[in-house]
Structure formats: C-alpha cells, structure tokens
Amino acid sequence: MKRNRVLFVDFDYFYAQVEEVLNPSLRGKPVAVCVFSGRTEDSGAVATSNYEARRLGIKAGIPIVKAKKISNEVVLLPMRKELYKTISDRIMEYLSTVGTIEVASIDEAYVDIGEKDVEESLSMAREIKRKIFEKEKLKVSVGVATNKVFAKVACEMGKPDGLVVLDEKQEEDLRTNVKVGDIPGIGPVLEEKLKGIGVIKLSDVLEHEASLRRAVGQAKAEYLISLANGTYNDPVTPRHRKHQGRYVTLKRNTRDPEEIKPFLYRAIDETFAKAQGSLPMEIHVVAIMEDIDIVSRSRTFRHPINKEEAYKVCYDLLLTILKEDKRKVRRVGATLGKLKRVDGSLDQFFDFKID
Template identity: 30%
Template structure:
C-alpha cells in the first residue's frame, strides 16, 4: 500500500511568533537573537532573509548585513507553547505524528480521522486551521514517503503547498541538484561533484557498488533516494537521542588549528537544540585522525549548558583531553549534544 505522507514546516517560526505577539513587527526585518559578539541567530523573518540573514549566523554578521533589523531575544517558553497548539491541530487528523523539532513534523495520513479523501485535502485543512486559529503560516509537502514530502514542503515556501504524485516521481527527481537530498552536505556534494555527479539524474547513473565503496552504508541510501525510495515509516513520539554537526577539513590539520571550526559547529548545534522540547545534558567532541581513527570525548556538567558560549567552552575544553602527539593531524571534527531529558526532571526538589 502506498503511504500518504504530509510534511508540515512552519514558516520562519520563531520570528513569525514574535510578529504575531507584536503586530508592530509585521512586515519588518526581525532577527531572533541576543545581541553580542558570541550570539548566533536563532531565526530570521523573510523580510530579514532578503538581506542574506539566516539561522546559525553570528548575530554581528546579521547586523552588518541588515543594519535596520529589529533584534528580539528568543522566548523558547512561548515557542514551545505555540508548537503544542500546532501539534493539537495535527492530532485532529492523525495520531501518526513524528515531530522533527518545534516547527516541523511528518504526518502519516494514509488513514485520517476526518475522512478527507486525499492527503492533499488534509494538508490544506491543516494549513487553514493553523492560520485561522494561530495567525501563523505553514508550508506543506505531500508525497508517498518522508523523503519526497520533505523536499516538497520546501518547494513553495513560504505559505505554500506542493504535491508529488506517485506517477510523477521519476520525472520530478532527475533534474534536481544532488544537494536537495537530505544528508548531502557540502563535503558530500563536493565528493559527488568530483565523480561527475551534479544532478539526481547523474546519481541515478552510478552503480550501487561504486556508491557503497565510496560512501559506505550511506551509498546504499543515496542509491535508493535517487530513485525516490524511502521505506522509513512515520514514528510517533520518537525522542531525540542526540544533535550533532561535523565537518571535514580541506586538508589535515593539527589539533591547535581546530578552534575556529569547533566554535562554528557549536553554534550550529546550539541553534538546532533550541528547537527541542527537552534539554541535553552531555556535550560530545568528535575527532577523526588522518589515519581515520575516531576519537570522542564527552562531559556531563552538573547543570545542562545554558548558552552557546557555555557549550562552546565545554567543547573546547574537551579538546584538551586529546593526548596524541602535537604532530598528529586531523581530518574531521564534530560537536554534539546528547543525553536529552525533560526540563522538569533536571530540577532538584525544593525539599528532600
């Protein structure tokens, strides 16, 4: 049976929530971030994005790109409350909801509660209810699996809907840039480019054995996604186990030269973690040597990291626990957060 999957992605969620609470911000370039040299952008309204401002960007850089931007400090209690209201709308239509973060989720509407005849009608109803009840806009993608639905939801952003019918998958995919495939970051994209792969059509032409030899298990995944194949079901209430970001250096470098990238990766991870309803306890640093040996160091402080600066400081301190020779070179570094817990469970009782 062909599944009917909807991917709903709220438009510029944090910024849109701030514009809803303060009508004076509507139509203006809003940047959700604390000011300061160490602060990063949590979200930017579409008015600010026109100037090149985007999430995870240093706030000082955003201010240079858009000097007249209005900076608003993030209010995650407010965002979580609105996210719960959006989730309640989803639940009117299906119980098969897989949240990815506060502002996006997969819904399996193969059988929906409201008796609507198509997944497209369900997506339209959800978007209308979000707008009518919460004064916010959402984009939606409709397709036969999660991979295609996620691509579709981004197709007509903001405030749009796009449908990929099953009989159009094989004409829709081939012209797409391979960077559209989830998991294809800059490093993988460059490696594929060196293999002559620019589009999904180029990827489809490669043998499975070559992809597995080059990318390991992810090569198998690439082979399937290039053909629109994704058997992963929508899994309700899947708790986040970890959030991480990593990057490969253009050349192998000594440990002493990794600080700048560790800082950038920590900013990305911190920004992503703010979309979670739970709090991470453990900071992880990952390094891969030029000989492909993977090293990890982790630390669980008494209280969870409370800021990007604190996360960065812990990640950098973990670097000091690498005891290899100074001549050792590294090809990859990663920063992560794990050991997620509910916020309430982290608070000590007032009286024992």
C-alpha cells in the same frame, strides 16, 4: 489513484513569525531572532529571520555582527525557546489528531495520512493550513508525497506559506532530476564529495554505486540509492525524545583539538548530569564551525557506555571532524542517544566496553 501518503509541515520562519504575531508592529520590518553566545554584547548568530531580512541577506547562521553591518534597520530579538516550544507543542497536538505524527524538530513534522489520492491529500493539507492559522495565526508550508523525503522536498518547493502535493509523474521526475544537494541530509560538504564522483542529480547515484559507497559510506549510499530507485519507505514513526545534549562556546575559533578538548569534556559532563543516571548507547559530537555551519559525527554501541568511555569516543569523533573539515570550530557539543536506565549498584561492578 489512492496511495499511502505522507504530509510534511514546516512552520515558516517559526521563531520570527511568532514574534510578529505577538507584536504586529514588526510586520514588514526585517526581523531576526538570535542566539547570543555571551562572549561579547554582539557575539552570537541569527537562529532564524523573516523574509524581509532574508531579502537583505540576513539568514540563519550568520553572525550578529554581520547582520548589523548588512542593515541598521534589522530588529534583533533574543530567542525565547520556551515560548516557541509551548506554541509548537499545541500545533503538534493538533497534527496528532490528523494521523500518525513524527516530530522532526520544534518547527517540522511528518504526518502519515494513510491511503489518499491527490485531491483528498490536497483537501486535507488545505484544512491543516487553515486550522493552524485559525488557532495560532501562523502560516505553515505543507508538502505531500508518498515518502517522507519527497514530502519535505515538496514542502521546500512551495515555501513560504506554500502547499505542494506531488502526483506519481512529479515524483518520478524528482527521482530523475532533483539535485542531490536538495535532498534532506545532504549538506554542502557531502554535496561536493558527490560532485567529485560524478553525482549531480539523484538519478546519477544508480550509475556510480560502488564509488558512492566508498565516498559517503554504506548507510548514506543505501539512502540515496533507495530514493533513486523508488524503494525508499522509511515509515512515519512517533518519536519519544530519548537523548540529552549540551553545547559550549569556545573562547576563540580554533582547530586545535587540545584547545577544544576541555570544552568538549565540559559538554559531556553536563550532558551526563542531565541524563540523571541513564547511560547512552549512541553518542554524537557536534561542531558548529566558524561560519555557523554544523558538522556532526556519531557512534553507536551494543551496550550502554559510561562517562569515561564517552570522553575517549567523543575526542576520537572530534579528531575525525577536524581531519575531514578544514574550518575552525566555534562551538562544540555532545549528544547522548538511546539512553538506558542502569542501576547504580550494577554500574559499580561493570565497566561497559565499546564494541
């Protein structure tokens, strides 16, 4: 049966796989690509690792010091972001010839492939995997379903180097049995909140709608409910990056907001400078916690806001993070979204207020 289908492509352990392609002697060895923070020689965290390293317990997010303790054979490489971006751009350019593409990150993309049956979808996905390997010598995993979320879940089911196309019965089974923790956008903290109200599987949300809204808010509740009842239909939307962000490493891990504040303000200053006169209608504060988990909170506005207003909003969002999460903060950042160009002369006369 032909239905509109979405294909999700994940470039398996992308950074580490690129390094293996460029240096084949790394194949078969545990490899981790790292972000070095600069505090000390070994300060920083693993950004991604190959499957040999993962089998040892060296996974994304763990400190470099811990990776070294786990294995003295692991090859630790510095991140080469511009190189990875160049390769990513080439793959995304190819995917854009297949269908409407929404770039989710440097190594993930959704592609709307139109009305296809399962066999046609399978054939198309196989061709995509073949072409990417032919062009870049990189293996990717592909998931196909009738919506973006289930396509991503399908992709996770098949990794690494996998290919999973969900038929109608399998999607129905997902709506009934998939654990909420396996749903994109539901992190460990939110998963624990959901468990607290009796929501373990996706289908459980339909029995706890009122408590769900109280626990996770209206937007997240509607997201889960629409997935559970089969009405979720967020389209694949071409994205043009309209945001700027900056992250700063603290001198030490802490929960003291006054100690974090100057680092947050520095991130805001540098982010506004990168925006080159554009002002945001959306702000995110991102905290990288002591265990490298990421927590963020955001606000949106009806009008662009200036930097002075951003200081206040971001500090309030930081306080919210610290109130809801008891871990210490390692890095802090600010991201400006929905940037609008505002004429400098007008900005002298109008101070945009927060709604």
